Amino acid sequence: MKSNKKYRWGMKLAALALSSSVLFSTVESASAATYTVQSGDSLWKIATQHGISYQTLMNANHLSSSTIYVGQKLTINKQLSSISNTTSKLLQVAKQQLGVKYTFGGAKPSTGFDCSGYITYVFNQAGISTPRKTAAGFYQTAKKVSTPQIGDIVFFANTYKAGISHAGIYIGNNQMINASNSGVSVANINSTYWKKHFVGYGRLK
Numbered sequence: 001m002k003s004n005k006k007y008r009w010g011m012k013l014a015a016l017a018l019s020s021s022v023l024f025s026t027v028e029s030a031s032a033a034t035y036t037v038q039s040g041d042s043l044w045k046i047a048t049q050h051g052i053s054y055q056t057l058m059n060a061n062h063l064s065s066s067t068i069y070v071g072q073k074l075t076i077n078k079q080l081s082s083i084s085n086t087t088s089k090l091l092q093v094a095k096q097q098l099g100v101k102y103t104f105g106g107a108k109p110s111t112g113f114d115c116s117g118y119i120t121y122v123f124n125q126a127g128i129s130t131p132r133k134t135a136a137g138f139y140q141t142a143k144k145v146s147t148p149q150i151g152d153i154v155f156f157a158n159t160y161k162a163g164i165s166h167a168g169i170y171i172g173n174n175q176m177i178n179a180s181n182s183g184v185s186v187a188n189i190n191s192t193y194w195k196k197h198f199v200g201y202g203r204l205k
Contacts, residue, residue: 046074054172086151090128094169097184100179112179116135119167128204138204144201144202151169153202156198168187175188
């Protein structure tokens, strides 16, 4: 009788170990996936499709340059790309406002946007609850990051006043979408003007 109990207990332990093994292997396999580079692909394109920055993709694959080749296998971290739905929605809302005029204090398409009103509107429409703040206010509360991801905030100082005075939404490939004097538009962060006033990146979500 004792022998049978020991046997049944041993079988339960074996089943538990097996189920645990399956669970962890499932979690592990779900956390990473392999992407095969296709003709016409670029790191920026692949990263954008998965809701991460190309720098993050480079780091995950230990790449020293952005050069890739057809057939190359790239590891995509699913924990990072799990935010792709929210990020995709954010990018969608952000790009829908392209061409909307600039209005100081503006916070909706019908009246126009200023930089912080635009960020507030885009994040809230994308489902990320964000109270209205100035560019300086966003800078104070954002988590500072050195390697930006798509959807992070780009901060600038001394544009029209001293201190943090402008912000845009990072969309990858050293570009941002922002509400500037010319309205909502895409700009290169490394252009002469923006590079001169660049401060850093921050994360709201």
